[in-house]
Amino acid sequence: MFIVFTMADLSSNNPDHRSRRREMQLKRRRRQRLAFIGAAVILMLVLVAVVVSRASSSEQLDSGSGMGEPLDAEASTVLGPPSAEASSPVAGPSTTARTTSIAVPAAAGNSLAGKVIVIDPGHASNTDMGMEPSGPGSSTTKVKDPGGTSGVATGVREPVVTLAISLNLKSILEAKGARVVMTRESDIFNGGNRERAQIANKAGAQLFIRIHCDGSTNNSTSGASTLHPSLIHGWTDDIYDPSYRAATAVQSALVTDLGIPDHGTVERSDMTGFNWADVPAILPEVGFMSNPGEDLRLNSADYQLKVAQALARGIEVYFAGVN
Numbered sequence: 001m002f003i004v005f006t007m008a009d010l011s012s013n014n015p016d017h018r019s020r021r022r023e024m025q026l027k028r029r030r031r032q033r034l035a036f037i038g039a040a041v042i043l044m045l046v047l048v049a050v051v052v053s054r055a056s057s058s059e060q061l062d063s064g065s066g067m068g069e070p071l072d073a074e075a076s077t078v079l080g081p082p083s084a085e086a087s088s089p090v091a092g093p094s095t096t097a098r099t100t101s102i103a104v105p106a107a108a109g110n111s112l113a114g115k116v117i118v119i120d121p122g123h124a125s126n127t128d129m130g131m132e133p134s135g136p137g138s139s140t141t142k143v144k145d146p147g148g149t150s151g152v153a154t155g156v157r158e159p160v161v162t163l164a165i166s167l168n169l170k171s172i173l174e175a176k177g178a179r180v181v182m183t184r185e186s187d188i189f190n191g192g193n194r195e196r197a198q199i200a201n202k203a204g205a206q207l208f209i210r211i212h213c214d215g216s217t218n219n220s221t222s223g224a225s226t227l228h229p230s231l232i233h234g235w236t237d238d239i240y241d242p243s244y245r246a247a248t249a250v251q252s253a254l255v256t257d258l259g260i261p262d263h264g265t266v267e268r269s270d271m272t273g274f275n276w277a278d279v280p281a282i283l284p285e286v287g288f289m290s291n292p293g294e295d296l297r298l299n300s301a302d303y304q305l306k307v308a309q310a311l312a313r314g315i316e317v318y319f320a321g322v323n
Helices: 002-012 015-064 158-175 193-203 240-258 292-298 301-322
Strands: 116-121 128-133 141-145 179-182 207-214 224-229 262-268 281-288
Touching: 116 158, 116 193, 128 193, 141 193, 158 179, 158 207, 158 301, 179 193, 193 207, 207 240, 207 301, 224 240, 240 262, 240 281, 240 301, 281 292, 281 301, 292 301
Parallel strands: 116 179, 116 207, 207 281, 224 262
Antiparallel strands: 128 141, 224 281
16 A cells, blocks of 8 residues: 555656646636637627617617607507508508708788687696597507606606697687687596597697607607608598698798707508597697707797797698698
8 A cells, every 4th residue: 555655646746747737727727718708708799789689679769750649559550440442551650751841931910810720738647548449440449648758857747848838829829810729728638539639520620730749768869740640541531631731831840940850740540639530630749858958948938938939830831831
């Protein structure tokens, strides 16, 4: 036993044995370093993929514009009445955006004499999670009113801002001779977008204007867009052209007078308030409450009046073209 132990001990001190052991240790360390580097590369690739995916999702949300109603769980699918022909032109939501560049003239007294205009301040303080048909005869239903967006800087809810702007607009339009009907003049509205459209239908409105504020996952996004109905046989084919003309005039006025980015006019096939309307209908998204600066402006009384004045000027342009 003593001899074996001594030989083993001597073997461990053999230079060749020590060299082989160091070589094995070096190989093991190299394998460990390579494994670590490989894991780090894989982790970086995963992180890059996540960042690209989130950026792509954010861009898709922002490019849709008109998030006032999409935030209200408005469907993103193309809808049509049960009797719609397969060949009927139907545009999907937020698929067509057109910038505008028409001149907005100065206001003229009594320029809207005899015109019937229905103003719909978007949303209300009382949310309504009940469901309603997305259009006449449709089996597709949508939430009536989950409440809209809120200011990222002020915390003020959208229905407060839209009502303030709408009341200003009412005064301006009445001073120009129009007969104005409001869907609501308080914080409360009982019903959904179908009921709002039916108010405009019953009034025989020559224009149904739905005032909303926008929202985005990108808080640097600002500006205005104006939504109008897509061409859907049996629902909106009779109001498509005048609605588009009104949207073009109002969008141009908002961009020109307020000096804000132009997100264009946007066709929407999925909005209950459009699909139930029998009169020309538009929905201006007058600014992004998700943008801190624009949120603060939208909650300023002076700016709310300025927005209303821009809307009124656009309405005048529209009716001047109709006459």
